[in-house]
Amino acid sequence: MRGFIHWVVPGGGVVEALPAGLAERGWEPRLVSSADAITALPARGADACCAGLLDLRGSGEPSAHGLERIREVLARGGLGWVAGLAPGQVKLEPVRRLVRDHCHDYVVLPCEDGLLATVLGHAHGMARLEDCSGAMPRPVPSMDGMVGESPVMHALYRQLQRAALTDAPVCIGGGTGTGKELAAAAIHRHSKRHGAPLVVINCGAIPESLVQSELFGFERGAFTGATQRKRGRFEHADGGTLFLDEIGDLPLESQASLLRFLEQGTIQRLGGHEDIAVDARIICATHVDLEAAVERGRFREDLYHRLRVIELHMPALRERGGDRACAAAQWRTPAGRRARVGDLARHPVPADEPPRPARWRGRHRCRHRSRLKRGGRRRRPGPRLSLRRRA
Secondary structure (H helix, E strand, O other): OEEEEEEEOOOOOOOOOOOHHHOOOOEEEEEEOOHHHHHOOOOOOOOOOOEEEEEOHHHOOOOHHHHHHHHHHHOOOOOEEEEEEOOOHHHOHHHHHHHHHHOOEEEEOOOOHHHHHHHHHHHHHHHHHHOOOOOOOOOOOEEOOEEOOOHHHHHHHHHHHHHHOOOOOEEEEOOOOOOHHHHHHHHHHOOOOOOOOEEEEEHHHOOOOOHHHHHHOEOOOOOOOOOOOEOOHHHHOOOOEEEEEOHHHOOHHHHHHHHHHHHHOEEOOEOOOOOEEOOOEEEEEEOOOHHHHHHOOOOOHHHHHHHOOEEEEOOOHHHOOOOHHHHHHHHOOHHHHHOOOHHHHOOOOOOOOOOOOOOOOHHHHHHHHHHHHOOOOOOOOOOOOOOOOOO
């Protein structure tokens, strides 16, 4: 018999019993109803469990505080979790995000005992692969230059590792400076394409008239000045990964060519008629809301759905709990000083200091920062120039 944790999250709803056939298939549930009860369970030995069923049927629509507590427990690792949901509960966005980030699979309960036993066995096997000794794994403080020990960062590390196992397109969202390019590099480095190049291009830094030729190349005589054939970024990324940063700034003409590549795996150089097969994985990033851009007609809806097969979100530092001290320690290194982020390093942050709310947003932040650099001094107004014609 293999034991698994049956965590029933309370919330006032009725939770039906699990299928009786689980015992016949070799599964014995251990019922718990709180996060503290899970942390008290043995992490190793004969009584340790490697699989768990997160039963959310009785919670209805869980609160944000309740979901955060569940995330903290699930982020500890060591257990392969399967989510048990009520009909219609999978449509709730917070629940979907919790399942996507922390669970190997989910089932809609009640279900057949054979289906539940199968998904529990898969989660149990994946957990055993992570640590065959049955011990709880130690948290990973960093990954490929990204630092952080908060639950949201551990969830991000797992998402990156899962994304590296496939060749599906990845869409990375998040604010400026949250490390979207680091995430793309981590996916490429841990994928089977790591021996091929990672080609990076910023779609917003190229003039609109040159994007098509820069991405797909051009043939000789395609336009004035095209004296010889040139390969584009897609061909340079053949066998590897193409990272399209700021994909929201891609012109509509190039969006159509990108969609054609995602559908057929071929491109055409500018001025050419030959289909060229290219084996490149697409990872894109944006700091704008692509869904809003689709509604405004600035981004193709069919391309939007093609790109977000795997969707990741890079959290800002204010969303990462106590990671501010980790970031400060990283920025104190020579690499951090070379990256010109030494402002925080000059003001050490104690490890036990709670995170402070973000301040000085938008233009006010830039204005206050420039005043601090000038030592708090303001420029005195100079003489005014007048364009009035003298009589």
